[in-house]
Amino acid sequence: MGFVENILINYRWVFVCLFLLPVSLFYNIWFYCRNLIVFKLSSAPTQHQKKLQFVQKQIIDWNNNGRVTKMCTARPGWQTMSFRRPLYKKHMTNIEVNLVDILEVDVQRRIVRVEPMVSMGQLTATLNPLGWTIPILPEIDDLTVGGLVMGTGIESSSHIYGLFQHICISYELVLCDGRIVKCSAENESDLYWSVPWSYGTLGILTAVEIKMIPAKQYIQLVYEPVFGIDNIVQKFSEASNNKQNEFVEVLIYSENEAVLMTGVQTDSLESDKLNSIGRWYKPWFFKYVQEKLKSNTITTEYIPLRAYYHRHTRSLFWELQDIIPFGNNLVFRILFGWLVPPKVSLLKLTQTKSTKKLYENNHIIQDMLVPVSQLKKSLQIFQDLVNVYPIWICPFILPYNPGMVHPKNQNQSELFVDIGLYGTPNVKTFNPRETTRNIERHVIDSDGFQMMYADTYMTREEFRMMFDHSLYDELRKKMNCEQAFPEVYDKVSKSARY
Ligand SMILES: Cc1cc2nc3c(=O)[nH]c(=O)nc-3n(C[C@H](O)[C@H](O)[C@H](O)COP(=O)(O)OP(=O)(O)OC[C@H]3O[C@@H](n4cnc5c(N)ncnc54)[C@H](O)[C@@H]3O)c2cc1C
Numbered sequence: 320m321g322f323v324e325n326i327l328i329n330y331r332w333v334f335v336c337l338f339l340l341p342v343s344l345f346y347n348i349w350f351y352c353r354n355l356i357v358f359k360l361s362s363a364p365t366q367h368q369k370k371l372q373f374v375q376k377q378i379i380d381w382n383n384n385g386r387v388t389k390m391c392t393a394r395p396g397w398q399t400m401s402f403r404r405p406l407y408k409k410h411m412t413n414i415e416v417n418l419v420d421i422l423e424v425d426v427q428r429r430i431v432r433v434e435p436m437v438s439m440g441q442l443t444a445t446l447n448p449l450g451w452t453i454p455i456l457p458e459i460d461d462l463t464v465g466g467l468v469m470g471t472g473i474e475s476s477s478h479i480y481g482l483f484q485h486i487c488i489s490y491e492l493v494l495c496d497g498r499i500v501k502c503s504a505e506n507e508s509d510l511y512w513s514v515p516w517s518y519g520t521l522g523i524l525t526a527v528e529i530k531m532i533p534a535k536q537y538i539q540l541v542y543e544p545v546f547g548i549d550n551i552v553q554k555f556s557e558a559s560n561n562k563q564n565e566f567v568e569v570l571i572y573s574e575n576e577a578v579l580m581t582g583v584q585t586d587s588l589e590s591d592k593l594n595s596i597g598r599w600y601k602p603w604f605f606k607y608v609q610e611k612l613k614s615n616t617i618t619t620e621y622i623p624l625r626a627y628y629h630r631h632t633r634s635l636f637w638e639l640q641d642i643i644p645f646g647n648n649l650v651f652r653i654l655f656g657w658l659v660p661p662k663v664s665l666l667k668l669t670q671t672k673s674t675k676k677l678y679e680n681n682h683i684i685q686d687m688l689v690p691v692s693q694l695k696k697s698l699q700i701f702q703d704l705v706n707v708y709p710i711w712i713c714p715f716i717l718p719y720n721p722g723m724v725h726p727k728n729q730n731q732s733e734l735f736v737d738i739g740l741y742g743t744p745n746v747k748t749f750n751p752r753e754t755t756r757n758i759e760r761h762v763i764d765s766d767g768f769q770m771m772y773a774d775t776y777m778t779r780e781e782f783r784m785m786f787d788h789s790l791y792d793e794l795r796k797k798m799n800c801e802q803a804f805p806e807v808y809d810k811v812s813k814s815a816r817y
């Protein structure tokens with residue numbers, strides 16, 4: 320390993336602190352100003368038609384030029400929140416989808432209409448001051464509406480509202496023949512049900528209508544330390560089934576220790592219990608919550624809404640501790656906390672081959688979605704296979720809708736749980752391929768699903784067992800997609816990413 324490579328791996332924080340943090344700051348400022356100008360000039364809605372026509376033109380040109388290679392969006396792989404970069408973008412026709420604006424906030428219909436590149440950070444910054452929010456707000460700022468629709472999104476309100484696609488009323492797409500369609504549960508419903516999890520393999524998404532709900536100023540959050548796996552599973556299930564809880568999330572810190580958090584929105588507060596966790600000098604949220612285990616008492620706090628939504632952003636859940644080991648140190652926070660986190664996209668862009676290998680061989684990043692009845696068994700299996708803590712568990716209701724993802728063994732909604740494993744495995748037997756395959760097998764056997772932003776080692780057959788392709792296959796044939804877009808598997812499998 321060369322000198323520079325050695326520094327970049329073992330002292331990545333030097334590069335991140337001296338270079339990436341300031342660059343991330345300028346990038347944020349530039350984007351903020353650009354969006355503000357667009358808003359002030361109110362030009363976004365009129366520009367949409369033009370931008371839509373440009374997407375359409377590119378697809379018509381592709382048809383006229385003989386449909387030579389398949390299509391994907393031109394969004395560079397390093398900018399995306401998926402763990403790896405896509406290989407396929409190099410040899411496919413890249414369609415420019417430069418659609419980054421919030422188009423309309425319709426208070427009457429309680430709908431916000433957005434373009435696909437609008438990020439979660441943009442949405443909260445725009446809607447919250449107006450007194451509105453969307454029911455599910457996946458917490459990392461840079462996640463985009465397009466990515467969350469075509470993949471999936473989940474948050475601590477998902478036990479009530481479902482996954483991100485379940486709060487979307489309609490999708491506007493340009494199909495591979497150049498036709499523009501707006502699909503919903505009432506109109507072109509097969510397409511509407513098939514778009515989620517299709518990873519851009521049915522058409523290019525150009526606008527989405529998302530439900531809005533009124534936003535209050537604070538979240539009243541109750542922290543409850545829970546000990547013992549049976550207790551953790553029981554308390555989690557009870558809290559998730561209790562519809563009075565607008566937010567439910569558990570952080571598991573060891574085999575037998577967890578903190579359950581349940582929350583509701585409120586406009587009133589006990590001022591001595593206000594905790595503005597989003598301030599730059601505040602401790603990382605997961606570290607702060609861990610402290611609750613010591614007192615073993617139930618405590619209540621009031622957290623400003625936007626700070627709650629982005630509670631895991633500053634520490635990228637617990638991933639930043641591997642990159643900036645002293646990031647949660649008080650002095651660092653006071654002096655430089657306002658610069659954190661570095662942009663995920665810039666971290667991806669500046670990864671070297673060795674960092675990538677290091678992450679591949681010594682790290683796991685996976686979200687597994689299983690029926691809540693499988694939670695205990697899954698936790699035990701993951702403990703044996705990876706022994707990674709903290710673990711994020713978040714409940715969600717999965718409606719029985721047509722499409723790729725729905726409950727398998729009952730034709731009604733079912734409560735599921737997302738088990739998020741992020742970190743360095745603490746078992747000697749960890750092997751990225753074999754271990755992940757074992758996890759995937761367990762998820763298939765449990766009638767569950769894997770989130771596809773991370774690595775998957777499933778074979779095509781296993782992938783088809785996990786995801787229901789019946790409507791998807793039918794639609795691809797009917798819409799003549801086979802020559803136009805790859806199959807989902809060919810975009811998400813490990814061999815399609817580097
Ligand atoms: C008046 C106004 C009008 C707007 N109109 C539009 C519009 O028409 N179209 C549009 O697309 N956008 C609009 N926006 C949104 C604006 O573009 C966003 O503020 C911008 O995208 C920056 O969002 P951000 O979350 O990345 O940045 P900031 O809010 O400046 O945050 C910077 C970083 O700090 C962190 N952060 C912020 N808050 C918290 C918190 N509470 N807890 C933890 N971390 C936090 C995040 O990591 C974030 O990346 C508008 C904003 C305003 C103020």
Ligand SMILES: NC(=O)C1=CN([C@@H]2O[C@H](COP(=O)(O)OP(=O)(O)OC[C@H]3O[C@@H](n4cnc5c(N)ncnc54)[C@H](OP(=O)(O)O)[C@@H]3O)[C@@H](O)[C@H]2O)C=CC1
Pocket residue numbers: 390391392393394398399400401405416435457458459461462463464465466467469470471472473474518519520522523524525770771772810
């Ligand atoms: N809390 C949560 O829910 C979290 C979710 N995630 C995951 O991150 C991903 C989202 O990341 P993000 O960077 O926003 O998205 P990406 O750019 O990674 O896009 C994800 C997929 O959606 C497709 N896509 C995106 N926009 C369009 C469009 N306009 N038209 C057609 N296809 C499109 C992409 O196609 P193409 O390859 O052609 O560009 C790609 O296959 C999701 O997979 C999500 O599940 C990650 C972290 C947290």
Ligand SMILES: CC(C)=CCC[C@@H](C)[C@H]1CC[C@H]2C3=C(CC[C@]12C)[C@@]1(C)CC[C@H](O)C[C@@H]1CC3
Pocket residue numbers: 400401402473635636638663666667670674678684686737739741770
């Ligand atoms: C809440 C859900 C469903 C998922 C959270 C996933 C995140 C923890 C990951 C999504 C993208 C990941 C990346 C990294 C860390 C973990 C995520 C933020 C890195 C920053 C790790 C360091 C590498 O060099 C780059 C990675 C980019 C993606």
